[in-house]
Amino acid sequence: MARDEPVPWQGEEGPYGPLGLPLVDLLDRVLGAGVVISGDLVIAIAEVPLIRLSLHALLASVSDRVPAPWADGGRL
């Protein structure tokens, strides 16, 4: 049944409820956040081998219910 309301994790307790939102949507954003400054220790984490390599583990284990991010592109 189509819901007319936004996703349920938007509760009365606050608009940005941290629990319950899909990990895949979260990773889309925390990894893809626009970059205004870069850090000292880990640089450009979203673009590079670090996360791409790390995602192997995630991609190998995502459940049937949660589609893997970036599975359709990128050189993983």
Added chain:
Amino acid sequence: MTATATTARPARNATAVYVFAVCRGLAAPALAGLPGHRDGGALRLLAAGSLAAVAQEVPAREHDEEALRRRLAEPAELEGYARAHHEVVAAVAAATTAVPLPLATLYLSEERARQAVAGNAARFHRVLDRLTGRAEWGLKLYALPREPAAAAGAAPVPEAGAPQDPPASGRAYLERLRGRQRDREARREAAWLAAERVDAAVGELAVAARRLRCHGQEAGGPERQVLNATYLVDAGRARELAALVARLRRDPALAAHVRLELTGPWAPYSFADEGEAADGEG
């Protein structure tokens, strides 16, 4: 001891400074009760000129490249790390206008973090101005499998080896296969057109829009994602957005082909730059 900490591993008890978000100094929110990363200290506001960085001291050996390569390769760790980051960013963004920083933005010291923020103050202010009074909303569209009515009306193509209802001829059989292929292509085309239509309609209501990469199809799942877009929307238009999405869901021409999923409001992760990426990935 040199300053090239990216090549050498940090000393055993060295600390690093993890920065979650940057906001205006005068509008900095209270951070009590927010845990941040499990292995870090209390969250702190680092004053950097007119700005403030929401930061946490963390053990450098657990957050350098080598450690993160190991930690983030484990799904449970990656999820915990991402959610810890998001919890802080979301709380800050709910309280004030903030520029979310990407996961694992780390500095060697508080001083380095302050310098990085203060040195880019003009850019941060431009981004803060752009984000003020706005939030990010995600919209995902999934192509529906063949609707039951069409499936029931169409002549079924027997599974290989199915004995019942044998085709009259090989030619008829091939014709049916081609018909099914055409049907699939037509449905895919319709879903893409629906995605364009929805994106255009929602985009008109938004200040900026970005296309994120579509998620891969679930193994064996019936639905294919055809749009993974995200929009920066004025807070005052959130209701309008919900109403628009509700209207689009009821539109028979769309409802036959796609399912819409709206998420948000999000902290404006996807718009935490100066807008150069506003047109998406092309």
